[in-house]
Amino acid sequence: MAASMARSCRFVSRNHSSFLPRRESFPESAAQDQLPSLLQSGAQTVYCGFDPTADSLHVGNLLAIIGLLHFRKAGHHVLAVLGGATAQIGDPSGKTSERERLSADVVEANTRSIRDSVQRIFTNHELYFHDSSRKLGTVTVLNNLSWYKDRNAVGFLSEVGRYFRMGTMLSRHSVQSRLRSADGMSLTEFTYQVFQAYDFYHLNQTYGCKIQLGGTDQLGNLMSGHEFIHKVSGEEVFGLTVPLVTSSVGDKLGKTAGNAMWLNRDRTSPFDLYQFFLRQPDASVEGRFLDFFMYNSVFPTAGAACAEEACCK
Numbered sequence: 548m549a550a551s552m553a554r555s556c557r558f559v560s561r562n563h564s565s566f567l568p569r570r571e572s573f574p575e576s577a578a579q580d581q582l583p584s585l586l587q588s589g590a591q592t593v594y595c596g597f598d599p600t601a602d603s604l605h606v607g608n609l610l611a612i613i614g615l616l617h618f619r620k621a622g623h624h625v626l627a628v629l630g631g632a633t634a635q636i637g638d639p640s641g642k643t644s645e646r647e648r649l650s651a652d653v654v655e656a657n658t659r660s661i662r663d664s665v666q667r668i669f670t671n672h673e674l675y676f677h678d679s680s681r682k683l684g685t686v687t688v689l690n691n692l693s694w695y696k697d698r699n700a701v702g703f704l705s706e707v708g709r710y711f712r713m714g715t716m717l718s719r720h721s722v723q724s725r726l727r728s729a730d731g732m733s734l735t736e737f738t739y740q741v742f743q744a745y746d747f748y749h750l751n752q753t754y755g756c757k758i759q760l761g762g763t764d765q766l767g768n769l770m771s772g773h774e775f776i777h778k779v780s781g782e783e784v785f786g787l788t789v790p791l792v793t794s795s796v797g798d799k800l801g802k803t804a805g806n807a808m809w810l811n812r813d814r815t816s817p818f819d820l821y822q823f824f825l826r827q828p829d830a831s832v833e834g835r836f837l838d839f840f841m842y843n844s845v846f847p848t849a850g851a852a853c854a855e856e857a858c859c860k
């Protein structure tokens with residue numbers, strides 16, 4: 548992982564017993580030591596999930612994608628999980644109110660569109676890796692609906708639900724902040740962390756995945772997976788968070804925030820996306836954006852490279 552990304556990332560590991568109780572903060576040193584040695588010990592499988600709540604990814608998803616590209620470039624296996632199931636539940640993390648229910652049809656159409664984008668991003672970047680001896684395949688895109696669609700609620704709650712403690716679930720920041728709001732939170736959203744935790748477990752069992760990447764707002768969900776896997780199999784896994792890309796006044800950028808810069812050109816034109824970055828104040832560019840997006844970037848560094856057919860399609 549490039550140094551600039553690593554400087555901006557945070558690590559989660561079971562040895563941080565201090566994150567188990569109430570607060571979602573943790574000392575980082577033990578995992579910071581263990582994760583680099585795991586990554587140097589051989590190709591690892593890393594995953595990041597994206598809920599298809601719209602038909603395009605947005606700038607807020609970009610750092611996680613870049614993180615996956617860094618892992619890929621370093622020779623690791625990368626899984627992008629599209630939340631065909633979890634988008635129907637609705638992640639309360641970072642949201643101030645309950646999202647409207649999305650129908651299965653809309654989620655399915657969104658999933659198709661995001662699958663295409665993710666595959667296109669990874670395929671195009673493969674062209675810049677310049678090392679044809681490393682044939683790992685590009686990205687494996689999965690839909691978590693595939694492992695929930697044949698499960699029944701009674702079986703899932705009796706097998707999986709019993710590993711989750713109410714106290715820990717209630718202590719998550721995503722839950723606490725909503726319980727304090729006037730509308731509170733539905734049971735559906737409250738259970739979201741169980742699904743994301745189970746996804747991590749499923750990928751750990753099926754693909755040997757030991758690392759999950761997500762934005763800082765995903766910390767509680769990463770911890771749920773980490774704790775669940777440890778309880779069920781005793782295995783040590785890692786969560787890695789990348790910073791949220793915020794506007795110059797510190798607002799989260801994304802669909803819910805209503806100021807999304809989309810990555811699909813039919814939603815936000817390349818010109819508007821370029822203008823978005825150009826308009827950023829110097830302080831955010833120097834303090835954050837250059838660090839996030841450019842230094843040690845996985846993107847082609849010269850404009851000349853971008854002129855190549857495959858890059859900016």
Ligand SMILES: N[C@@H](Cc1ccc(O)cc1)C(=O)O
Pocket residue numbers: 595596597598628629630633638691742743746747765768
């Ligand atoms: N909860 C994540 C998406 C996600 C979905 C399923 C997962 O297994 C992991 C992550 C988000 O909202 O950004």
